[in-house]
Amino acid sequence: MKANVVNLGTMEYQACFELQAKVLDAVASGQIDNTLLLVEHPSVLTLGASFHEENLLLTKSQYEQRGISVHVTDRGGDVTFHGPKQLVAYPIFNIASFGKDLHKWLRDIEEVVIRTIGSFGLEGYRFPPNTGVWVNERKIAAIGIKVKRWVSMHGLALNCNNDLGPFDLIVPCGIRTNGVTSISRELDREVTVADAVPALERAFQSVFGIEIVSADLASLYFC
Secondary structure, X not given: OEEEEEEEEEOOHHHHHHHHHHHHHHHHOXXXXXXXXXEEOOOEEEEOOOOOHHHEOOOHHHHHHXXXXXXXXXXXXXXXXXXXXXXXXXXXXXXXXXXOOHHHHHXXXXXXXXXXXHOXXXXXXXXXXXXXXXXXXXXXXXXXXEEEOOEEEEEEEEEXXXXXXXXXXXXXXXXXXXXXXXXXXXXXXXOXXXXXXXXXXXXXXXXXXXXXXXXXXXXXXXX
């Protein structure tokens, strides 16, 4: 089974959200193969379906004064931060082909992250009942999804060499007991998004038994 991978570079969150919806419709209707979108977002807080107001430590205007926009979104989970030098991956896959099981899908996405950071020598692990991946009691990747017609959108955000300071301005994912970390922090050396992408693609291939094929938006004729 093949899957497209499209590296979007840097894209505003709302524009990427709208693109995901188009890709989902195209995958669900069989127009295109499963598609993995890779992107970096300008600084943004996203508020998921389980968002609690108390997990924002500042007002919206105070975030915006710091160059951080705030968006309500429809993924699962609470509040998280996306920003430059963080690798965000949106696997828009028909999960009916991968077990048609939402819990398995989430565990498989966690496994992708665990294998990705494992290639850098880091030992990632799950921290039930929370979704995501941890290293040394700190969260290194957040995961949140939505499923429509058995096609998943949204996905994972892996901290590479991004500034972790903005996470101090929220309660990330509503978890007060554990902080966040990045690949670079754990290794004490710079690991960039460009470094992490090949490892992430290999992990998607091995976890889901697929062949990743590079594509661009121009080749996905529905756009």
